[in-house]
Amino acid sequence: xxxxxxxxxxxxxxxxxxxxxxxxxxxxxxxxxxxxxxxxxxxxxxxxxxxxxxxxxxxxxxxxxxxxxxxxxxxxxxxxxxxxxxxxxxxxxxxxxxxxxxxxxxxxxxxxxxxxxxxxxxxxxxxxxxxxxxxxxxxxxxxxxxxxxxxxxxxxxxxxxxxxxxxxxxxxxxxxxxxxxxxxxxxxxxxxxxxxxxxxxxxxxxxxxxxxxxxxxxxxxxxxxxxxxxxxxxxxxxxxxxxxxxxxxxxxxxxxxxxxxxxxxxxxxxxxxxxxxxxxxxxxxxxxxxxxxxxxxxxxxxxxxxxxxxxxxxxxxxxxxxxxxxxxxxxxxxxxxxxxxxxxxxxxxxxxxxxxxxxxxxxxxxxxxxxxxxxxxxxxxxxxxx
Amino acid sequence: xxxxxxxxxxxxxxxxxxxxxxxxxxxxxxxxxxxxxxxxxxxxxxxxxxxxxxxxxxxxxxxxxxxxxxxxxxxxxxxxxxxxxxxxxxxxxxxxxxx
Numbered sequence: 001x002x003x004x005x006x007x008x009x010x011x012x013x014x015x016x017x018x019x020x021x022x023x024x025x026x027x028x029x030x031x032x033x034x035x036x037x038x039x040x041x042x043x044x045x046x047x048x049x050x051x052x053x054x055x056x057x058x059x060x061x062x063x064x065x066x067x068x069x070x071x072x073x074x075x076x077x078x079x080x081x082x083x084x085x086x087x088x089x090x091x092x093x094x095x096x097x098x099x100x101x102x103x104x105x106x107x108x109x110x111x112x113x114x115x116x117x118x119x120x121x122x123x124x125x126x127x128x129x130x131x132x133x134x135x136x137x138x139x140x141x142x143x144x145x146x147x148x149x150x151x152x153x154x155x156x157x158x159x160x161x162x163x164x165x166x167x168x169x170x171x172x173x174x175x176x177x178x179x180x181x182x183x184x185x186x187x188x189x190x191x192x193x194x195x196x197x198x199x200x201x202x203x204x205x206x207x208x209x210x211x212x213x214x215x216x217x218x219x220x221x222x223x224x225x226x227x228x229x230x231x232x233x234x235x236x237x238x239x240x241x242x243x244x245x246x247x248x249x250x251x252x253x254x255x256x257x258x259x260x261x262x263x264x265x266x267x268x269x270x271x272x273x274x275x276x277x278x279x280x281x282x283x284x285x286x287x288x289x290x291x292x293x294x295x296x297x298x299x300x301x302x303x304x305x306x307x308x309x310x311x312x313x314x315x316x317x318x319x320x321x322x323x324x325x326x327x328x329x330x331x332x333x334x335x336x337x338x339x340x341x342x343x344x345x346x347x348x349x350x351x352x353x354x355x356x357x358x359x360x361x362x363x364x365x366x367x368x369x370x371x372x373x374x375x376x377x378x379x380x381x382x383x384x385x386x
Numbered sequence: 387x388x389x390x391x392x393x394x395x396x397x398x399x400x401x402x403x404x405x406x407x408x409x410x411x412x413x414x415x416x417x418x419x420x421x422x423x424x425x426x427x428x429x430x431x432x433x434x435x436x437x438x439x440x441x442x443x444x445x446x447x448x449x450x451x452x453x454x455x456x457x458x459x460x461x462x463x464x465x466x467x468x469x470x471x472x473x474x475x476x477x478x479x480x481x482x483x484x485x
Contacts, residue, residue: 096407096408194406203410203411207417212404213408215398
């Protein structure tokens with residue numbers, strides 16, 4: 001069934017089709033229509049889930065942790081400052097190995113108070129042990145939510161499904177809503193090996209001495225390292241059943257790219273338009289849109305970048321006192337793998353400033369004008385009024 | 387009082403034997419937090435009215451009810467004094483530990 005829905009509702013539909021059993025949320029700003037629709041789905045019993053209203057995002061995640069530990073498939077959604085307030089409990093979810101799935105609408109952090117998109121809210125949670133998917137269309141938001149449950153539950157690691165404020169969250173697109181029975185075949189019920197149960201009582205999250213803590217973290221990393229292959233595998237399985245591929249990254253015209261954009265989220269779709277326009281002008285451009293940021297898709301980035309003449313990483317985020325976050329990660333992935341390949345970091349679109357095909361053309365012109373053996377400055381700012 | 391479980395430390399030889407999450411590692415079997423205590427609660431059962439308020443308020447679950455009477459588990463009581471503060475019949479005295 002095809003429906004015209006907004007990005008926020010694509011998350012709600014994903015959670016409904018994924019048969020989330022417990023949803024906890026703080027219903028006031030920066031909350032979005034994601035949980036508004038889910039509360040209606042729960043009230044009408046279209047979704048057989050317990051909807052828990054709480055007093056803060058911190059409590060929303062706490063409720064999700066308890067429910068997940070008891071063996072329920074658990075979903076919540078938030079954005080910007082709300083995600084920041086959850087920070088402490090994000091560590092509890094990953095350390096407790098609880099496969100909570102959360103939608104996050106990328107909004108710039110205040111102040112200045114902003115409801116527009118950039119990625120600093122979710123990238124600030126980079127080291128909390130959550131998997132992070134960055135989506136570029138409402139269809140991908142819905143599909144990824146279903147996939148995220150499957151991957152999270154197989155690895156016992158939580159996932160964040162991320163979409164741009166307004167560019168996706170409030171934009172209406174045609175979305176194919178898969179049949180429930182097909183989704184049930186793809187995503188069987190959540191059956192954790194370990195769970196809270198009065199029949200078999202255990203203490204969870206207790207004092208862990210130096211004798212044991214280190215190995216628990218080792219195991220989390222080892223399972224994270226299994227994630228890239230599993231995301232590809234479940235993505236191929238999804239394609240077989242629903243006709244849409246969900247991989248670690250999407251490459252577009254990359255095989256002979258003289259200038260390769262590395263992008264994420266909706267800017268990664270805009271980049272494809274720019275690639276077509278640049279190719280019409282005779283410039284061989286390509287675009288690698290990273291769909292997954294954690295685990296970082298090292299192999300994919302190396303494989304594609306190796307064939308490129310030069311790389312331009314476009315960041316809608318910034319690590320203050322350092323540089324664009326995707327840029328630093330791409331550089332670290334390529335170190336020792338691509339001798340002499342110039343990689344330049346571009347920052348654009350902070351706080352919801354538009355990133356257009358023209359932005360990418362400007363980036364391509366800049367990158368191609370640079371001498372290959374001269375390192376560029378660490379941040380090339382695009383579109384600052386000065 | 388319920389019998390204490392064995393006090394052997396749980397030590398995993400390799401990461402493959404570990405549970406996924408920190409679960410029932412048994413740390414509190416040997417980590418006797420009662421050793422932190424400077425003052426201890428002593429209950430005068432003659433004045434006790436068996437209301438169970440001390441049991442309910444103890445933040446360390448260190449007051450147990452045995453045959454309907456409160457009993458302090460000194461292995462885990464940290465001596466915070468909440469039981470003495472909350473006791474309506476004032477039958478719990480906080481007594482200095484002799485070390």
